[in-house]
């Protein structure tokens with residue numbers, strides 16, 4: 001009865017949105033998806049994130065990256081949050097993620113509070129997406145109404161994470177194809193790379209640029225020489241590579257257009273960043289220039305591309321599930337012993353009668 005009502009609601013949303021919006025990729029999602037079922041969702045998430053950001057100003061950046069690493073691997077389905085179990089090979093151990101992902105505990109904090117307020121309603125994939133939108137607002141970036149209604153995957157795919165997530169030494173052509181594989185175009189690539197305006201990267205991703213670029217025995221020629229010296233001080237040649245450097249040397253914890261001004265000044269941190277501006281004749285140069293000239297233009301495009309990224313291969317309707325704990329899929333009743341099944345059923349009974 002209860003789940004029937006949810007399906008009916010989902011169906012009428014699809015009809016309304018199809019009729020009301022000119023694009024279909026967003027069709028199943030709706031910023032007011034939880035308007036009735038979890039009206040406190042936004043304020044719960046906002047309060048947790050605001051508190052965390054006060055003591056850990058890097059966290060909003062980490063959350064936005066977690067969302068990106070979720071969406072590029074079988075869609076925005078919270079697959080990245082799944083831990084290793086007998087049946088799950090965690091994406092968290094893929095090369096781009098290992099020793100690098102942050103924010104899993106923050107998503108769990110939000111989920112715990114949301115489960116108390118509205119049990120079994122809100123997906124982990126939506127919490128991560130909403131938390132990314134809030135993270136933008138908390139760091140001086142734009143705000144937008146985050147489309148919601150995703151469901152959580154029953155699977156993860158570590159090899160797909162290795163395959164789909166771009167690397168810091170990718171050429172512009174490889175960056176473009178990694179994004180095109182997700183239905184994202186060149187403007188999306190440039191706009192979303194703007195997220196490298198905050199957060200940190202470990203030295204190991206730039207050591208070759210600083211000391212021995214492409215086996216030339218010299219630094220990357222597209223790196224400003226003053227900036228090169230600063231980075232060499234922070235990243236010694238024979239160090240562990242685990243020191244961290246700010247993506248943006250001027251406003252390290254703010255979501256602003258500085259990333260693009262940095263590229264113009266040959267101060268992109270990763271090779272893949274600088275490629276957007278320093279690849280001769282590239283169509284990305286004029287896009288970088290337009291974002292560097294106007295924070296408003298950058299923000300508009302950032303919003304548009306974040307929503308587009310958030311729509312990649314989402315699970316809706318009856319697909320997937322609403323996880324109870326974001327790091328694990330829900331147990332199938334066949335896996336539970338009879339005692340647990342009995343208590344789960346009586347819980348469900350309570351839920352239906354209380355609505």
Ligand code: HEM
Nearest residue numbers: 061062065068100166167168192195199200201202205272
């Ligand atoms: C274009 C291709 C991209 C490449 C090659 C790339 C690569 C990287 C690398 C190597 C790091 C440092 C990881 C570490 O030190 O452990 C990083 C950090 C980061 N990336 Fe990207 N990234 C890309 C696109 C994106 C996109 C699309 C977003 C979000 C929209 C994003 C957001 C971030 C953020 C915010 C950080 C800092 C995270 C923190 O401080 O915890 N990146 N990225």
Ligand SMILES: *[C@@H]1O[C@H](CO)[C@@H](O)[C@H](O)[C@H]1NC(C)=O
Nearest residue numbers: 082083084090092104325327
């Ligand atoms: C899931 O794995 C992460 C490491 O990737 C760990 O920090 C976390 O404690 C695990 N969560 C649970 C609930 O076991």
Ligand SMILES: *[C@@H]1O[C@H](CO)[C@@H](O)[C@H](O)[C@H]1NC(C)=O
Nearest residue numbers: 155156157158159160161163
């Ligand atoms: C993971 O993705 C790869 C590459 O697309 C695919 O071949 C494989 O079947 C997937 N594995 C799982 C467990 O879904």
Ligand SMILES: *[C@@H]1O[C@H](CO)[C@@H](O)[C@H](O)[C@H]1NC(C)=O
Nearest residue numbers: 167168169170171208213214
């Ligand atoms: C990129 O980095 C990987 C891993 O460090 C390395 O194996 C590969 O040769 C590099 N590719 C280029 C084009 O520099």
Ligand SMILES: *[C@@H]1O[C@H](CO)[C@@H](O)[C@H](O)[C@H]1NC(C)=O
Nearest residue numbers: 169170171213214215216271
């Ligand atoms: C690296 O060097 C090879 C030849 O040694 C060259 O073909 C390639 O373009 C260089 N890559 C970069 C990014 O400079």
Ligand SMILES: *[C@@H]1O[C@H](CO)[C@@H](O)[C@H](O)[C@H]1NC(C)=O
Nearest residue numbers: 211212232235236237238239
């Ligand atoms: C780093 O190690 C290399 C090779 O082991 C050595 O030639 C070089 O002098 C060392 N550099 C520094 C700054 O210690």
